[in-house]
Amino acid sequence: MRAILRNPKYTGRQVWGRRHRGRLVSPERWVWSPAWVHLPLITDEEFVAANPSSEWAGMPHAGSAGGDAARSDRRQGL
Structure with missing residues (x-):
């Protein structure tokens, strides 16, 4: 469960640049x-709550891809 909450791909978006030459890159550069x-x-x-940091400024807002209402509808029955 922790791995899911800490990995940004589970928010439904693709994230590039998390590593450079095997080293972790700070989230504001993703x-x-x-x-x-x-x-x-x-x-x-949920992702931000599981990863407390002031570095999530580059993360798109929830409303930019349908918002949480659309997400909760899609997750029903899971």
């Missing part, structure tokens, strides 16, 4: 896809 590339397993809010 590049996020503007739209979902697959159905999310966790909300943006």
Whole structure:
């Protein structure tokens, strides 16, 4: 469960640049896809809550790809 909450791909977006030459890159330098590339397993809010940091400024807002209402509808029955 912890691995899911700490990995940004489970928000439904693609994230590039998390590593450079095998080293972790700070989150403010990550590049996020503007739209979902697959159905999310966790909300943006759940991801931020599990990863407390002031560095999530580059993360797209929940409303930019349908918002949480659309997410909760898609996750029903999971």
